[in-house]
Amino acid sequence: MNESGLTQRRSPGLTRRGFLLGVGSTALLSGCATSATSGPVKQAAGAVTVQSNLSSAQAKVAIEALAKAFSARGGASATVNTVASETFRTQLPSYLTSATPPDTYTWYPGSILAGYARKGLLLDVGDVWQTMGAYSDTFRKLSGDGTGKLVFVPTTYYWWGFFYRKSNFAKWGVQAPTNWSEFLALCETLKAKGVEPIGIGAGGNTPWTASSWFDYLNIRINGAQYHRDLLAGKSRFDDPRVVKVFEQWKTALPYFDSRGTAIAFQDATTSLLQGRTGMVLTGTFFTDAAPKDVLDDLDFFQFPVLDTAVPVVEEGPTDGFFASSKTAHLDATKEWLKYVATAEAQELYIKNSSGTALPTHPDAKDAGTPLVAKGRKMLQDAKDLTQFFNRDSSDALQPTADAALIRFIQKPQELTSILNEWQAAAQKVWAE
Amino acid sequence: MTALATPVRAGTNAAPARAKKRKGLPPVLLAFVLVPLLVEGFWVLWPALQGFYLSLTSWDGVSAPEWTGFGNYAEMFGDPTFRTAALNTLIWLVLFGGLSAVGGLGLAMFLQRERRGVGFYRAALFTPVVFSLVATSLIWQGLYQPDGLINKLLGALGLESWQHAWLADSNTALYAVLVPALWRQLGYVMVLYLAGLKGIDPALYEAAKLDGVTRWQQFRYVTWPQLRGVNSVILSVIVIDSLRSFDVVWAMTKGGPYHSSELLSTYMYATAFQSLRLGYASALAVVIFVLAFGVIVTYLVRAFKEDTV
Numbered sequence: 080m081n082e083s084g085l086t087q088r089r090s091p092g093l094t095r096r097g098f099l100l101g102v103g104s105t106a107l108l109s110g111c112a113t114s115a116t117s118g119p120v121k122q123a124a125g126a127v128t129v130q131s132n133l134s135s136a137q138a139k140v141a142i143e144a145l146a147k148a149f150s151a152r153g154g155a156s157a158t159v160n161t162v163a164s165e166t167f168r169t170q171l172p173s174y175l176t177s178a179t180p181p182d183t184y185t186w187y188p189g190s191i192l193a194g195y196a197r198k199g200l201l202l203d204v205g206d207v208w209q210t211m212g213a214y215s216d217t218f219r220k221l222s223g224d225g226t227g228k229l230v231f232v233p234t235t236y237y238w239w240g241f242f243y244r245k246s247n248f249a250k251w252g253v254q255a256p257t258n259w260s261e262f263l264a265l266c267e268t269l270k271a272k273g274v275e276p277i278g279i280g281a282g283g284n285t286p287w288t289a290s291s292w293f294d295y296l297n298i299r300i301n302g303a304q305y306h307r308d309l310l311a312g313k314s315r316f317d318d319p320r321v322v323k324v325f326e327q328w329k330t331a332l333p334y335f336d337s338r339g340t341a342i343a344f345q346d347a348t349t350s351l352l353q354g355r356t357g358m359v360l361t362g363t364f365f366t367d368a369a370p371k372d373v374l375d376d377l378d379f380f381q382f383p384v385l386d387t388a389v390p391v392v393e394e395g396p397t398d399g400f401f402a403s404s405k406t407a408h409l410d411a412t413k414e415w416l417k418y419v420a421t422a423e424a425q426e427l428y429i430k431n432s433s434g435t436a437l438p439t440h441p442d443a444k445d446a447g448t449p450l451v452a453k454g455r456k457m458l459q460d461a462k463d464l465t466q467f468f469n470r471d472s473s474d475a476l477q478p479t480a481d482a483a484l485i486r487f488i489q490k491p492q493e494l495t496s497i498l499n500e501w502q503a504a505a506q507k508v509w510a511e
Numbered sequence: 512m513t514a515l516a517t518p519v520r521a522g523t524n525a526a527p528a529r530a531k532k533r534k535g536l537p538p539v540l541l542a543f544v545l546v547p548l549l550v551e552g553f554w555v556l557w558p559a560l561q562g563f564y565l566s567l568t569s570w571d572g573v574s575a576p577e578w579t580g581f582g583n584y585a586e587m588f589g590d591p592t593f594r595t596a597a598l599n600t601l602i603w604l605v606l607f608g609g610l611s612a613v614g615g616l617g618l619a620m621f622l623q624r625e626r627r628g629v630g631f632y633r634a635a636l637f638t639p640v641v642f643s644l645v646a647t648s649l650i651w652q653g654l655y656q657p658d659g660l661i662n663k664l665l666g667a668l669g670l671e672s673w674q675h676a677w678l679a680d681s682n683t684a685l686y687a688v689l690v691p692a693l694w695r696q697l698g699y700v701m702v703l704y705l706a707g708l709k710g711i712d713p714a715l716y717e718a719a720k721l722d723g724v725t726r727w728q729q730f731r732y733v734t735w736p737q738l739r740g741v742n743s744v745i746l747s748v749i750v751i752d753s754l755r756s757f758d759v760v761w762a763m764t765k766g767g768p769y770h771s772s773e774l775l776s777t778y779m780y781a782t783a784f785q786s787l788r789l790g791y792a793s794a795l796a797v798v799i800f801v802l803a804f805g806v807i808v809t810y811l812v813r814a815f816k817e818d819t820v
Contacts, residue, residue: 172573282678341656481767
């Protein structure tokens with residue numbers, strides 16, 4: 080029964096980590112792994128294990144190509160274990176606390192990372208950083224554990240925006256807006272043409288996509304610092320400034336796809352590509368699942384500025400790797416991290432993926448398409464970069480946002496009680 | 512169940528006989544009792560006790576647990592999501608349990624008599640039991656989609672106003688999730704009842720017919736009392752299945768939208784593995800355990816006591 084799954088965690092001699100990773104690791108990991116090249120977690124030969132949550136088709140090909148190229152250089156070699164994203168996320172604590180953990184992991188910076196670092200579970204990669212050259216300070220700041228120790232190696236980042244199909248906008252005779260009133264006018268025009276103006280895929284297993292709206296409205300209205308403070312528990316969700324965010328959101332709410340909270344993110348982007356919805360606020364990762372031939376037809380516009388007094392900040396989530404402090408292959412692991420930080424490796428990754436991610440290495444070339452150039456410029460012009468709701472706060476806080484935001488989209492008139500309940504739920508997470 | 516029934520019997524009439532025998536109990540037999548007890552103790556009882564201990568702490572799964580006493584239980588009283596989950600579990604128990612018992616009995620009565628082709632219907636109704644509930648959920652999730660089969664059918668029948676985002680609407684999500692669970696459970700309960708009905712001596716019905724009873728009286732005074740043993744099995748099965756219902760809800764809605772289809776089991780899982788509040792989740796687990804254990808033990812002890820008298 081369910082209890083026994085929980086309680087096994089504490090029995091001495093049979094700790095959960097001992098059980099999961101000692102007995103079940105091979106079965107668990109290779110069972111979940113979708114990759115034919117997956118090896119066992121620990122190898123006598125000494126290959127670096129790369130625990131990867133990049134399970135969408137093109138991203139998986141790209142990370143495997145990266146490992147192959149790394150192994151082909153001679154010296155250390157790497158094997159990739161691809162695990163479904165959700166499994167990866169929930170198993171991460173057990174991976175890291177195991178006696179024989181996988182060596183390196185795909186992950187992102189944020190409070191989770193800092194939390195693990197403070198518990199001594201992450202490898203200090205300061206010496207890797209010394210070989211990495213002129214990475215920007217933004218990335219260096221993101222990769223720290225808060226005490227000055229570096230525990231993360233960033234490899235790619237991406238941008239968010241309102242994506243649309245150029246051909247559809249031409250067909251409907253509309254143009255990308257530059258401010259909020261133009262944005263609402265655009266929505267009105269699309270609605271009149273029988274198109275759902277704003278697509279969103281906050282149903283199924285992807286309610287978190289709604290958080291992008293909250294993030295953007297909050298950084299546009301209250302600024303990045305307030306946003307981070309709020310997510311860190313230094314302000315309240317029933318604060319009048321948060322209410323302002325939702326009041327602004329209400330003006331766009333009538334233009335949201337009526338099925339938005341019933342369909343998953345993948346269906347929402349399919350709807351966009353098929354022209355059923357006009358635009359979707361999303362990150363470039365959605366192109367990993369889009370057909371190659373539509374990539375050229377895609378364009379995006381920046382989330383409109385709402386208050387010119389607030390510095391323009393963008394969401395620029397960064398991805399990369401960290402390593403376990405208990406790795407049995409210390410040198411090989413560091414070699415891998417040094418490799419993925421090189422311009423050459425990042426270009427290889429981008430070439431094999433859908434190509435919309437941006438390399439973190441200052442000299443690495445991106446895919447070079449007009450779309451990518453535009454995205455890169457937007458992030459470069461931004462005064463600051465935020466990561467994403469769960470990255471700036473924590474994965475534990477995300478479900479509280481999901482419940483509140485989905486309810487807001489469906490029942491905006493209940494705003495007061497929504498915010499009160501959100502605050503109560505968030506407080507429990509912060510208290511932990 | 513037999514394990515629970517034994518002490519009752521032993522206490523009434525078998526006690527003196529057993530006391531005499533115990534002197535000569537051979538070591539092999541003793542091992543047969545003690546070894547499983549040790550295994551059970553190590554794998555079931557000890558973890559259960561650890562779970563109870565954890566429910567008195569605050570623990571994130573990585574650092575050391577912090578002792579909080581009954582704080583987690585106190586928190587439940589003020590937790591609206593817990594109240595929703597508990598209420599939904601109750602609704603689930605009544606609807607899922609009740610409908611599957613009534614429906615299963617109805618189907619069993621209907622398909623009990625041997626006639627041509629009846630085997631096909633029995634098999635067809637039992638087939639859903641064979642499928643994994645997660646796979647079933649995924650298929651039903653497709654059916655419930657905004658332009659899935661169910662809405663298309665409603666549209667074709669001219670019932671556009673009935674069309675719904677079934678799983679995304681907080682008013683319908685719980686019931687939409689309940690349907691596939693029921694769809695599966697019905698066949699299972701039906702088979703149990705069929706077995707029970709087969710066990711009734713036909714002579715009883717003949718005697719009843721000679722007395723000229725109506726169909727209802729036949730059911731009331733012959734079938735129902737004869738099914739008492741089966742009923743207690745089915746009651747424990749449906750109570751356990753209701754309380755452990757998790758897979759179907761998790762696969763279809765994850766307890767959403769905004770906790771409207773949350774059951775105690777999904778809330779416990781979400782608290783443990785999404786919010787990483789393992790102490791509070793353990794407290795929820797203890798509540799589920801007490802509920803299941805309470806209901807089943809009370810009922811079974813009573814049911815088997817009546818049997819032995």
